[in-house]
Amino acid sequence: MKRLVTIAAVSGAVLMAAASGAWAQEEPPDAPHQNWSFAGVFGTFDRGALQRGFQVYNEVCSNCHSMKLLHYRDLGPDGPGGGIGFSVAEVAAIAAQKQVEDGPNDQGEMFRRPGKAQDAFVSPFPNEQAARAANGGAAPPDLSVMVKSRGKGLEYLWGEGGPDYVFGILNGFENPPAGVKVTEGKYYNTYFAGHQISMPPPLADNTVKFQDNTKAALPQEAHDVVTFLTWAAEPYMEERKETGAKTILFLLAMTGVLYGAKRKVWKNLH
Amino acid sequence: MSGTPSTVRTNSRLIRWIDTRLPLFSFAQDSVLDYPEPRNLSYWWNFGSLAGIMLLIMIGTGVFLAMQYTPNTDLAFDSVERLMRDVNYGWLLRYIHMNGASFFFIIVYIHIFRGVYFGSYKEPRELLWMLGVVILLLMMATAFFGYVLPWGQMSYWGATVITNLFTAIPVVGNPIHTWLLGGFSLGNPTLNRFFSLHYLLPFIIVGVVGLHLIALRQHGSNNPLGIAVKGPQDEIPFHPYYTLKDMFGLGVFLIIFAIFIFEMPNVLGDPANYIQANPLQTPSEIVPEWYLLPFYAILRSIPDKLIGVLAMFGAIFVLFLLPWLDTSRVRSSYFRPIYKWVFWLLVIDVFALGTVGAHRPEGAYIVIGRIATFYYFFHFIILLPLIGWFERPLPLPESISAAVTKKSVAVPAATERRAVS
Numbered sequence: 263m264k265r266l267v268t269i270a271a272v273s274g275a276v277l278m279a280a281a282s283g284a285w286a287q288e289e290p291p292d293a294p295h296q297n298w299s300f301a302g303v304f305g306t307f308d309r310g311a312l313q314r315g316f317q318v319y320n321e322v323c324s325n326c327h328s329m330k331l332l333h334y335r336d337l338g339p340d341g342p343g344g345g346i347g348f349s350v351a352e353v354a355a356i357a358a359q360k361q362v363e364d365g366p367n368d369q370g371e372m373f374r375r376p377g378k379a380q381d382a383f384v385s386p387f388p389n390e391q392a393a394r395a396a397n398g399g400a401a402p403p404d405l406s407v408m409v410k411s412r413g414k415g416l417e418y419l420w421g422e423g424g425p426d427y428v429f430g431i432l433n434g435f436e437n438p439p440a441g442v443k444v445t446e447g448k449y450y451n452t453y454f455a456g457h458q459i460s461m462p463p464p465l466a467d468n469t470v471k472f473q474d475n476t477k478a479a480l481p482q483e484a485h486d487v488v489t490f491l492t493w494a495a496e497p498y499m500e501e502r503k504e505t506g507a508k509t510i511l512f513l514l515a516m517t518g519v520l521y522g523a524k525r526k527v528w529k530n531l532h
Numbered sequence: 533m534s535g536t537p538s539t540v541r542t543n544s545r546l547i548r549w550i551d552t553r554l555p556l557f558s559f560a561q562d563s564v565l566d567y568p569e570p571r572n573l574s575y576w577w578n579f580g581s582l583a584g585i586m587l588l589i590m591i592g593t594g595v596f597l598a599m600q601y602t603p604n605t606d607l608a609f610d611s612v613e614r615l616m617r618d619v620n621y622g623w624l625l626r627y628i629h630m631n632g633a634s635f636f637f638i639i640v641y642i643h644i645f646r647g648v649y650f651g652s653y654k655e656p657r658e659l660l661w662m663l664g665v666v667i668l669l670l671m672m673a674t675a676f677f678g679y680v681l682p683w684g685q686m687s688y689w690g691a692t693v694i695t696n697l698f699t700a701i702p703v704v705g706n707p708i709h710t711w712l713l714g715g716f717s718l719g720n721p722t723l724n725r726f727f728s729l730h731y732l733l734p735f736i737i738v739g740v741v742g743l744h745l746i747a748l749r750q751h752g753s754n755n756p757l758g759i760a761v762k763g764p765q766d767e768i769p770f771h772p773y774y775t776l777k778d779m780f781g782l783g784v785f786l787i788i789f790a791i792f793i794f795e796m797p798n799v800l801g802d803p804a805n806y807i808q809a810n811p812l813q814t815p816s817e818i819v820p821e822w823y824l825l826p827f828y829a830i831l832r833s834i835p836d837k838l839i840g841v842l843a844m845f846g847a848i849f850v851l852f853l854l855p856w857l858d859t860s861r862v863r864s865s866y867f868r869p870i871y872k873w874v875f876w877l878l879v880i881d882v883f884a885l886g887t888v889g890a891h892r893p894e895g896a897y898i899v900i901g902r903i904a905t906f907y908y909f910f911h912f913i914i915l916l917p918l919i920g921w922f923e924r925p926l927p928l929p930e931s932i933s934a935a936v937t938k939k940s941v942a943v944p945a946a947t948e949r950r951a952v953s
Contacts, residue, residue, distance in 0.1 A: 303795060331613050342617055407613065410798060411806035424803065498623045506794020513790055517783030524776040531571065531768065
């Protein structure tokens with residue numbers, strides 16, 4: 263048994279080294295840690311926050327940022343992880359507000375039609391060059407997996423580094439400190455590498471009017487849209503954690519039985 | 533009918549009928565169930581069978597991932613994300629495969645260090661050991677190709693750095709580089725061939741693992757005492773003893789593996805690989821996967837590119853020579869009072885190299901990297917032969933069964949101290 267503990271300790275040390283090796287270092291301060299409904303082993307997405315967050319994306323972010331990997335159907339009950347709580351009819355209504363390019367029709371022409379549930383989220387610009395041209399040379403990045411592609415440090419361990427970082431950026435617009443000159447067309451942001459970001463402050467108090475009458479303060483809007491983006495990056499997260507809890511419980515029981523069997527069989531040897 | 537009748541223990545006439553014509557059952561009986569193993573194998577001996585199981589898990593998940601993956605630079609990134617979102621349990625398949633690569637290396641590294649500690653590479657198991665090093669090289673190549681497939685930023689730039697190493701070869705370096713990539717830089721032809729090779733190499737690994745096992749069966753497993761089996765009293769059948777011990781070990785491993793897959797599936801990866809590859813934008817830092825970091829550190833510790841590349845590959849090739857560099861005839865470190873400590877210095881050295889590889893080559897990291905690189909080769913080329921000549925090993929136990937039944941004979945602390953002084 264003592265030997266077993268040693269083996270476990272060495273394996274653990276290898277893992278720790280592996281994990282620390284995967285982190286990189288960077289100049290700006292780490293964004294402060296927030297309380298997220300989806301944090302931890304049993305965390306789930308707050309459906310209210312998800313729907314408000316979608317509203318923020320739909321009314322504000324989507325004017326510049328695409329989310330190409332998502333489909334409107336994902337928001338409804340048939341979506342991965344059961345969607346964000348919209349009914350089939352609500353999803354159809356959301357999609358119908360969009361104009362989707364389709365075709366070619368039997369005349370060989372492309373045409374526009376109202377969106378349907380199975381359509382991918384409509385992008386604000388037809389291509390990257392158009393996005394670049396309309397935004398002073400910097401194309402707004404796609405937000406589908408934004409929170410998974412950011413974040414570092416210990417919080418990254420539990421997948422919360424990315425949400426913390428995006429929340430930090432949305433709240434991190436400030437007047438530059440004395441002596442720092444911000445380039446024309448850039449904005450000072452505390453948590454952005456190099457502090458000069460091309461995105462103008464997208465949210466302020468009351469940028470949206472929430473349908474459920476939640477007070478639309480900036481931190482609330484940012485918190486909700488980050489919750490939505492985290493769901494968008496990993497819509498199967500709840501299923502993953504739930505399956506994980508069951509799997510690990512089963513493995514613990516199985517391993518216990520195997521240990522008992524091993525002990526019993528080996529006892530005759532000594 | 534000529535030939536020997538089946539020796540398989542069964543009441544089934546059908547099984548006996550098949551086994552007489554196709555001896556699968558007696559093969560399984562002889563090489564798994566009744567296969568004699570030393571009776572004193574510790575849990576460190578679990579990692580061999582674990583590695584084999586991991587290889588099967590990787591091939592199993594990989595085959596299904598390949599059904600959803602599109603090896604095209606415009607579609608690869610989205611196809612990986614799509615399989616995680618829209619394919620039933622696609623996220624599970626991918627997270628098993630992605631984390632499985634890391635855990636495969638953890639298992640194999642522990643397996644290798646076990647062999648180094650207990651002298652498993654020594655006569656008559658030199659070829660067994662060398663086949664293992666071949667497997668390690670094949671695994672690294674496979675992992676490298678696999679990491680390119682999602683076509684994220686780190687895929688692209690990591691592969692750019694690694695393939696650029698070939699340009700260090702004098703005269704023919706650049707043509708070889710172009711030939712390997714199918715172009716002057718990474719592009720669609722590169723992704724296509726890397727996908728093809730990533731699918732091919734695991735089956736070659738299976739083949740070499742087969743040879744590894746044939747070589748293993750020739751002289752049987754080494755054991756913690758490092759002394760040869762002297763008779764049936766030193767051995768126990770694989771089943772039920774080691775089947776159960778291996779399965780219990782597998783259970784412990786699967787629990788740890790599951791915690792990573794389900795609770796922190798992305799922690800061993802790099803966030804930048806969730807950004808689609810962009811040839812026009814270099815990430816602030818290009819880091820290979822963690823399991824290659826020690827070798828990456830050796831590469832960067834040497835200012836000259838060509839010598840750096842040679843040193844990096846040399847760090848693995850020196851392992852091929854290990855059976856002859858270690859001049860001691862005693863296998864197990866239990867009985868080698870000096871080498872025992874030097875072994876742990878090597879482990880620390882490799883961890884130091886890994887840490888250096890994860891950081892930018894600035895300040896103290898340059899110095900530590902160079903010292904650690906020097907020590908790595910110093911260990912194998914200078915220290916090992918010398919220790920073998922000067923070290924006075926402790927007396928070996930008479931036999932495995934004698935040591936096991938008298939319990940404390942294995943590592944008597946008092947004798948050890950006397951032998952050192």
